[in-house]
Amino acid sequence: MQTLLIEGCDLLTVENGNVRFLPHQDILIEGTYIKAIGPTGSLSVPKEATRLSAQGLLAIPGLINTHAHVPMVLFRGLAEDVTIESWFNDYIFPLESNLTPEDVYWGALLGLAEMIEAGITYVADHYFFMDEVAQAVSEAGLRANLVWAVFGHEGEQKLARTVEFVKRWQGTAEGRITTWLGPHAPYTTTPDFLRLCAHYARDLDVGIHIHVSETAAQVAHSHQLYGMSPVRVLLESGVLEVPTLLAHCLYPEEEDYKILADHPTGIAHAPKTYLKLGMGTAPVSRFRSVGIPVGLATDGAVSNNTLDILEQMRLLALTQKDAAHDSTVMPIAEVLAMAFLDGARVVRQDGVLGALKPGFLADIALLRQDRLAMFPRYNPVANLIYSASAQDVDTVICNGQVLMQNRRLLTLDRERIKEEVQRRLERLNQRVPGRRIATYPV
Amino acid sequence: MQTLLIEGCDLLTVENGNVRFLPHQDILIEGTYIKAIGPTGSLSVPKEATRLSAQGLLAIPGLINTHAHVPMVLFRGLAEDVTIESWFNDYIFPLESNLTPEDVYWGALLGLAEMIEAGITYVADHYFFMDEVAQAVSEAGLRANLVWAVFGHEGEQKLARTVEFVKRWQGTAEGRITTWLGPHAPYTTTPDFLRLCAHYARDLDVGIHIHVSETAAQVAHSHQLYGMSPVRVLLESGVLEVPTLLAHCLYPEEEDYKILADHPTGIAHAPKTYLKLGMGTAPVSRFRSVGIPVGLATDGAVSNNTLDILEQMRLLALTQKDAAHDSTVMPIAEVLAMAFLDGARVVRQDGVLGALKPGFLADIALLRQDRLAMFPRYNPVANLIYSASAQDVDTVICNGQVLMQNRRLLTLDRERIKEEVQRRLERLNQRVPGRRIATYPV
Numbered sequence: 070m071q072t073l074l075i076e077g078c079d080l081l082t083v084e085n086g087n088v089r090f091l092p093h094q095d096i097l098i099e100g101t102y103i104k105a106i107g108p109t110g111s112l113s114v115p116k117e118a119t120r121l122s123a124q125g126l127l128a129i130p131g132l133i134n135t136h137a138h139v140p141m142v143l144f145r146g147l148a149e150d151v152t153i154e155s156w157f158n159d160y161i162f163p164l165e166s167n168l169t170p171e172d173v174y175w176g177a178l179l180g181l182a183e184m185i186e187a188g189i190t191y192v193a194d195h196y197f198f199m200d201e202v203a204q205a206v207s208e209a210g211l212r213a214n215l216v217w218a219v220f221g222h223e224g225e226q227k228l229a230r231t232v233e234f235v236k237r238w239q240g241t242a243e244g245r246i247t248t249w250l251g252p253h254a255p256y257t258t259t260p261d262f263l264r265l266c267a268h269y270a271r272d273l274d275v276g277i278h279i280h281v282s283e284t285a286a287q288v289a290h291s292h293q294l295y296g297m298s299p300v301r302v303l304l305e306s307g308v309l310e311v312p313t314l315l316a317h318c319l320y321p322e323e324e325d326y327k328i329l330a331d332h333p334t335g336i337a338h339a340p341k342t343y344l345k346l347g348m349g350t351a352p353v354s355r356f357r358s359v360g361i362p363v364g365l366a367t368d369g370a371v372s373n374n375t376l377d378i379l380e381q382m383r384l385l386a387l388t389q390k391d392a393a394h395d396s397t398v399m400p401i402a403e404v405l406a407m408a409f410l411d412g413a414r415v416v417r418q419d420g421v422l423g424a425l426k427p428g429f430l431a432d433i434a435l436l437r438q439d440r441l442a443m444f445p446r447y448n449p450v451a452n453l454i455y456s457a458s459a460q461d462v463d464t465v466i467c468n469g470q471v472l473m474q475n476r477r478l479l480t481l482d483r484e485r486i487k488e489e490v491q492r493r494l495e496r497l498n499q500r501v502p503g504r505r506i507a508t509y510p511v
Numbered sequence: 512m513q514t515l516l517i518e519g520c521d522l523l524t525v526e527n528g529n530v531r532f533l534p535h536q537d538i539l540i541e542g543t544y545i546k547a548i549g550p551t552g553s554l555s556v557p558k559e560a561t562r563l564s565a566q567g568l569l570a571i572p573g574l575i576n577t578h579a580h581v582p583m584v585l586f587r588g589l590a591e592d593v594t595i596e597s598w599f600n601d602y603i604f605p606l607e608s609n610l611t612p613e614d615v616y617w618g619a620l621l622g623l624a625e626m627i628e629a630g631i632t633y634v635a636d637h638y639f640f641m642d643e644v645a646q647a648v649s650e651a652g653l654r655a656n657l658v659w660a661v662f663g664h665e666g667e668q669k670l671a672r673t674v675e676f677v678k679r680w681q682g683t684a685e686g687r688i689t690t691w692l693g694p695h696a697p698y699t700t701t702p703d704f705l706r707l708c709a710h711y712a713r714d715l716d717v718g719i720h721i722h723v724s725e726t727a728a729q730v731a732h733s734h735q736l737y738g739m740s741p742v743r744v745l746l747e748s749g750v751l752e753v754p755t756l757l758a759h760c761l762y763p764e765e766e767d768y769k770i771l772a773d774h775p776t777g778i779a780h781a782p783k784t785y786l787k788l789g790m791g792t793a794p795v796s797r798f799r800s801v802g803i804p805v806g807l808a809t810d811g812a813v814s815n816n817t818l819d820i821l822e823q824m825r826l827l828a829l830t831q832k833d834a835a836h837d838s839t840v841m842p843i844a845e846v847l848a849m850a851f852l853d854g855a856r857v858v859r860q861d862g863v864l865g866a867l868k869p870g871f872l873a874d875i876a877l878l879r880q881d882r883l884a885m886f887p888r889y890n891p892v893a894n895l896i897y898s899a900s901a902q903d904v905d906t907v908i909c910n911g912q913v914l915m916q917n918r919r920l921l922t923l924d925r926e927r928i929k930e931e932v933q934r935r936l937e938r939l940n941q942r943v944p945g946r947r948i949a950t951y952p953v
Contacts (some may be wrong), residue, residue: 142883145898146890150842183883344829345897347838374897375884384829387786391830396789400592441584441625442817442901444929445936448588455787455816456587459884460902487886494887 071119071469073098077109078123078435081450082425083409088402088450096128098431101243101469105427121471123435126463127449130423131190131211131432132378133412134367136278136316136337138196139376140168140176141369142183143490143497148371153284153346157509159500161371165197166504167497174201175489180376181209182481187377187459188434190467193314193337193366193416195251195278199234207242210472210480212432214314214416216251216278220507221258225265228252232269239275245468247275249314254280255299256287256510260306267307276312276333276417279303282325283317284348290510300325309334312417316366319343319351330359335415337366338407340384341373350392353385354399357407364415365408377459382408386454401450435464513561513911515540519551520565520877523892524867525847530892538570540873543685543911547869563913565877568905569891572865573632573653573874574820575854578720578758578779580638580811582610582618584625585932585939587812595726595788599951603813605942607639614939616643617931622818623651624923629819629901630876632909635756635779635808635858637693637720641676649684652914652922654874656756656858658693658720662949663700667707670694674711681717687910689717691756696722697741698729698952702748709749718754718775718859721745724762726790732952742767751776754859758808761785761793772801777857779808780849782826783815792834795827795849796841806857807850819901824850828896843892877906 075096082089097105097112105112141161148160168176173196184192191212194202199217206213215238217231235248250273252258252266270277282288282299291299300321303309309332316337321329329336338351356363365381367373382404389399413423421430436457443452443461465473472480517538524531537554539547547554583603590602610618615638626634633654636644641659648655657680659673677690692715694700694708712719724730724741733741742763745751751774758779763771771778780793798805807823809815824846831841855865863872878899885894885903907915914922 143887144889145887146893149890149893150839152838156838179883179886186883341829344833345838347832347836347840349836350833374893377884387783387826388833390789391786391792394789394791396594396598396787397592398789440902441621441628441925441929442819444621445585445587445932447586447936447940448591451588451591451816458900458902460882460900483883487883490887494889498889 070100072115072117073469074114074118074120075123075128075433075435076120078126078128079449080106080128080425081405081453083402083405086402086406088405090449094128096425096433098466098469101431103425103427103429103431106425121464123464125438126435127438127453128425129434129436130409130425131434131465131467132188132408133364133416133423134184134189134192134376134378135314135335135364135412135415136339136366136368137192137194137376138369139180139192139194139202140173140196141371142180142376143172143176145370145374147498153348154509156346156372158505162505162507162509163500164497165506167499168198170198170201172493172497173198174205175486175493177202177205178209178481178486179490180370181205181211182478182483182486184376185209185211185465185472185478185481186462186476187379188436188462188465189376189378190432190434190465191416191418191422193278195316200237203238203241203246206246208480210470211467212245214247214249214278216249218251218253220253221262222507228262228265228269232273235273235275243468249276249278251278255291255302257507260295260302263303263306263308267310270311276314277308278314278316279308280316281318282320285320288320288322298322298325300328304328314415317351319349321352326355326359326361329361335362335364337415338363338385339366339368339373340381340388342368344384344388346372350388353389362411362414363407364412375459378408379457379459382454401454404454405450431466431469433466434462436461437463512542514557514559515911516556516560516562517565517570517875517877518562520568520570521891522548522570522867523847523895525844525851528844528848530844530847532891536570538867538875540908540911543873545867545869545871545873548867563906565906567880568877569880569895570867571876571878572851572867573876573907573909574630574850575806575858575865576626576631576634576809576818576820577756577777577806577854577857578781578808578810579634579636579818581622581634581636581644581818582615582638583811583813584622584818585614585618587816589940590813595790596951598788598814600947602942604947604949604951606939607948608946609939609941610640612640612643614935615640616647617928617935619644619647620651620923620928621932622812623647623653624920624925624928626818627651627653627907627914627920627923628904628918629821630878630904630907631818631820632874632876632907633858633860633864635720637758642679645680645683645688648688650922652912653909654687656689656691656720658691660693660695662695663704664949670704670707670711674715677715677717685910691718691720693720697733697744699949702737702744705745705748705750709752712753718756719750720756720758721750722758723760725759727762730762730764740764740767742770746770756857759793761791763794768797768801768803771803777804777806779857780805780827781808781810781815782823782830784810786826786830788814792830795831804853804856805849806854820850821899821901824896843896846896847892873908873911875908876904878903879905
């Protein structure tokens with residue numbers, strides 16, 4: 070079994086809501102797990118261990134991206150300053166009709182590389198041509214929960230094919246890949262279709278990852294069609310009986326809190342997307358107060374522009390303080406608890422991910438702390454949240470394997486990926502009248 | 512006269528609200544001014560010109576920070592998650608009572624270095640011990656408008672000393688330093704004190720830089736004391752007869768728009784501070800619609816944590832879209848116009864700063880565009896606003912002098928500054944009961 074010693078780092082942990090910043094620590098990794106952590110020089114280390122000097126670096130749990138459409142990096146910058154309806158109908162859905170499986174593969178590699186460079190070691194991805202995304206994840210070395218997005222109009226046969234995808238990839242890539250089902254949203258499916266999804270998910274013993282209640286208009290639309298909120302549609306169709314990852318959920322109704330709290334749910338929260346599309350702010354504190362975990366997410370790069378969880382941490386703090394008109398809301402410890410522990414809960418990996426401690430999987434990001442914007446270091450945790458950027462990430466480890474060291478990607482060929490993507494761009498950015506993968510109805 | 516040729520860069524200009532992105536340009540600098548701009552290889556260049564290869568870099572006007580308290584980087588991270596009243600009374604004012612002139616000098620150098628690394632070439636700074644700040648600006652090589660902050664309780668003698676500061680430093684450092692007067696705010700002075708400031712400013716032919724209407728409570732307080740808004744206090748005390756830079760102004764009253772539009776005013780807007788302190792959002796579009804220029808600002812690092820105008824550009828777009836619940840508000844072209852041209856108008860440098868064109872001062876930031884988060888490059892301007900970070904700034908030129916090249920500071924000794932600051936930290940972070948420089952009254 071491979072042994073790796075990370076030497077001399079600072080280390081950040083959150084336990085019971087308390088942040089602990091421990092200077093000068095060693096982390097011993099055996100195989101894919103953290104074996105021991107202690108003050109520098111204090112651990113008993115096998116002679117054959119590989120040593121990785123981390124003097125001055127800050128070790129945090131590998132960041133968890135609870136909702137993304139990774140290959141959409143292919144369209145970064147193509148839909149700026151437009152309404153959400155136009156964003157879907159004039160840009161995203163027509164552009165996505167251009168995609169081939171091979172495009173998605175290279176787009177996935179590009180997005181995964183960006184995420185590794187930003188310290189992300191886990192992504193819950195919701196897209197299509199997911200065999201290619203799974204292949205890319207397998208090569209990139211990070212961890213992912215993958216779902217093949219399916220719209221109601223694509224029919225039951227298509228849904229059945231996404232079930233085959235679940236079976237094909239479940240537990241592959243040394244266990245780094247898990248697979249769930251991914252009906253797109255209540256507003257792009259029907260209750261019967263969702264019922265069938267829930268049936269399949271129970272049979273497969275997997276969860277469901279779905280967009281829900283993103284706008285007030287969607288909620289009103291649901292009431293018109295079904296006489297109930299989108300969350301209740303999920304309840305009544307049986308979806309919430311399986312683990313359910315709800316993307317966004319900005320507009321829960323009063324009864325939705327209890328419904329979600331009574332079921333195995335978690336919410337993916339992507340504040341940069343909400344700001345940029347003028348969608349409003351999710352009631353994060355209320356969700357948390359009733360026990361619904363909320364993790365951080367980047368969404369796709371066409372709304373968010375970057376795949377950067379550190380930026381989402383900063384924007385989580387800033388937007389929640391702003392919405393409450395109260396600077397004491399969402400303090401540093403809560404931001405960390407959400408990013409680390411709740412992120413792990415949302416993707417059902419609590420107990421193995423989201424903290425640096427013995428027995429947890431060895432998913433670790435190491436950040437430089439020497440920039441002027443992070444000096445003085447009275448409060449290195451405030452520096453992490455309010456000053457650090459993705460470019461401060463120096464080294465990234467996932468499942469015990471070093472994916473990036475000293476900002477050099479070890480599993481992926483950065484320039485090759487850029488070249489392959491570049492070749493495809495001219496074809497990909499065409500919007501052919503009438504061609505689109507779906508219609509946004511609200 | 513020194514001649515510098517920047518070769519092969521991309522170049523961003525905004526004219527009449529239109530953004531132009533010009534690839535493969537050369538910029539010829541003669542002395543302190545831009546002499547000519549044209550496609551690579553097209554300019555007639557003197558043999559003795561120094562050549563600076565900028566292949567792949569994006570040239571933008573040196574960024575303008577319209578309101579800061581630069582030396583407050585010394586206290587970065589010391590006042591997190593507290594109310595605005597506590598922020599002033601329990602943290603900032605007590606901490607500032609520890610400062611010596613020499614502390615301010617080293618703090619200024621630290622903050623100026625951070626700003627150069629972030630592409631900022633102009634700062635309007637509002638602090639005290641300003642001789643030391645001026646000395647630091649002189650050495651650092653960037654451009655600054657400096658005011659010595661004065662509270663009403665410090666009295667007329669102290670105000671007279673800030674007048675001496677204005678005279679001492681006006682036009683120094685090869686013309687890079689201008690000086691104005693800096694009464695702290697209407698809520699920390701009196702109308703009579705402000706009247707005296709206005710009198711001095713007229714005599715000196717300089718402007719006034721002042722905080723105003725930061726919170727709704729301050730406006731209510733002003734009505735209680737004086738029966739009018741803080742903006743009207745400025746009007747009636749004669750302040751607005753001279754060029755006035757208003758920091759923040761989040762809570763203008765209806766009549767304030769006309770008052771400000773009818774006078775030589777400009778507003779400094781620092782969205783990260785407003786989010787973090789839960790202060791609300793300024794009516795930026797309304798100000799602009801009546802012709803009041805609004806520039807971007809970092810405020811001090813104890814509220815903002817970083818001195819980063821690129822981040823403020825991004826947050827300007829995001830917060831204005833959010834406040835309007837409309838993703839089409841504050842489009843990319845408007846963000847650039849505010850950061851570049853309006854920033855220059857706010858500090859009264861329009862016509863010489865805020866654009867890259869012949870006859871303008873040679874203040875230029877050159878940014879790398881090769882990060883994965885800035886790829887593909889369908890829309891390099893969207894990448895600049897939504898993906899770029901201060902760390903993408905590669906080279907900075909101010910007044911024709913290269914201040915940073917390939918991320919190496921040429922005028923300042925980064926490590927020396929950190930060491931000198933580090934030596935002072937333990938003394939600086941003490942809060943002695945009863946010791947403070949002022950009291951926040953509202």
